[in-house]
Amino acid sequence: MSNIPVELKYAKTHEWARTNDDGSVTVGISDTAQDQLGDMVFIEVPEVGATVTAEEACAVVESVKAASDVYAPVGGKIVEVNEGLADSPETVNNDAYGEGWIFRIEPSDAGELGALMDADGYTGFLAAEDH
Amino acid sequence: MANRTPLYDEHVADGGKLVDFAGWDMPINYGSQLEEHNQVRNDAGMFDVSHMTVVDLTGERTREFLRYLLANNVDRLKDSGKALYGCMLNESGGVIDDLIVYFLRDDFFRMVVNAGTHDKDIAWLEKQAPAFGVTVTERPELAMIAVQGPNARDRTLPLLSDAARAAACELKPFFGAFDGEWFIARTGYTGEDGFEIVLPADAAATFWQQLRAAGVKPTGLGARDTLRLEAGMNLYGSDMDESISPLEAALSWTVAWEPAERDFIGRAALEQQRKQGVTQKLVGLLLEGKGVLRNHQKVMAGDFGEGEITSGSFSPTLQRAIAFARVPKDTGDTCQVDIRGKLLTARVVKPPFVRNGEAQIDL
Secondary structure, rough: OOOOOOOOOEEEOOEEEEOOOOOEEEEEEOOHHHOOOOEEEEEEOOOOOOOOOOOOOOEEEEEEEEEEEEEEOEEEEEEEEEEHOOOOOOOOHHHHOOOOOEEEEEEOOOHHHOOEEEEEHHHHHHHHHOO | OOOOOOOOOHHHHEEEEEEEEEEEEEEEOOOOHHHHHHHHHHHHHHEOOOOEEEEEEEEOOOOHHHHHHOOHHHHOOOOOOOOOOOEEEOOOEEEOOOOEEEEEEOEEEEEEOOOOHHHHHHHHHHHHHHHHHHEEEOOEEEEEEEEEEEOOHHHHHHHHHHHHHHHHHOOOEEEEEEEOEEEEEEEOOOOOOEEEEEHHHHHHHHHHHHHHHOEEEEEEEEHHHHHHHHHOOOOEEEOOOOOOOOOHOOHHHHHHOOOOOOOOOOHHHHHHHHHHHHOOOOOEEOOOOOOOOOOOOEEEEEEHHHHEEEEEEEOOOEEEEEEEEEEHHHHOEEEEEEEOEEEEEEEEEOOOOOOOOOOOOOO
16 A cells, blocks of 8 residues: 555645754655656756745656646745756655655745645545545 | 456556556556666566457458558568568558558468557458458457567577477567467567567466566566657557558658559559658657657747657656657757747657667767
8 A cells, every 4th residue: 555654744636745843844746646657757846946835836747657747735935956856756756755855845834734634634535536 | 348358367466557558458567667668678578469459361362452451562571471561541541550461371461450440440451351352350369478678589489389489489580480379470569679479368378477487577558658669660549640641650661662553542642642742750859958758749840830749758768858759841950849838959860769779869
């Protein structure tokens, strides 16, 4: 079964969000998402300093199969992107919740995190999507 | 319910991700399309292609029938077992399907056509064959496995019966030979050496298991597509269809104009198009920067006009995005591709991109 860490929050568009000690939010795509998309061949990350709103498309993951948008789970400023993915896009497949992170946001309204699902919610969401 | 090949249970056991393909439950991959692609380029992989249609054509006038049916000329086939790739055209020169035909005897040729075009192909054959007294026999009781890669032949040969092995050892490229119901051909759709083996459906699972035990890895339709694209081979329905002639699909080499007196279906229309000149052509593209070319992306060729990508993907061997695109005939050495709203430069190149594991174009 899919790996869904309990300490993370999840969006319906299959991003995960981790709140760091400094209040910033690290974002990637879920294990289920990487598995569905297949082997990654190209990741387009946002620009550091860019301002995004919640649910705005701000990165692209391209697998051998298809291109897929990555949406910001919360609004704010992009403060860091995973430059390593340029040379190793497969990291998203191999370590979706760790080294495969895509960008980090400084949220403008941390309250937006409340709109995301917890692990149980996401598990149920996936089960419902399956039917 | 979708059709299942005799290898369906093997795909499930191998962890295949099954998708609908032309009405068949087929494996798109067994985990990693990239690994499967590389396995075929570097070692050996196997594909279940049992969904494809095997059609036997029999009757004294079979050669004469095929001379009329195909734009390529079966008179190029002089030795028994020799294969020919070509197109079956409609009257207006559009491609009904591309196919391989094997010459076995003058009263017996075997054809392999696409799964997605099964119904219309059979209907077309049934319509054209009676005038020549040719019998069209589908062979759904047969399975087909393609074993491809630099080590494909070495891994396959020990698994064959003595008689089949003796025949298969001797096969030159683009030849096939029978051993009972088994038909082994040195053909493929990957740009690598290997075999395509037609065998009784009830023998398919055992043979698949033997191949797997011999180190041949199951390979899905995803890798089959990137392999054939790298190899510069067209895919019916993407790169050509009934509205496109071979001259617009980089398939002029499959049209046998000589002898001029040979009539074939679509000839008059093709002659006309050749005289007037085509307005579009199919070319290879190599994306200069980062990104991935995809089917249906728009191609801009400056003052010459616009075109479209017909097959695009990431090339695992070249580690770059490659494509076939139908573009205005005067398109130069470069063009722009609209990738999700951004215009990126692509170089126009002549496929194949990869042959026998080696890059065929400068990166």
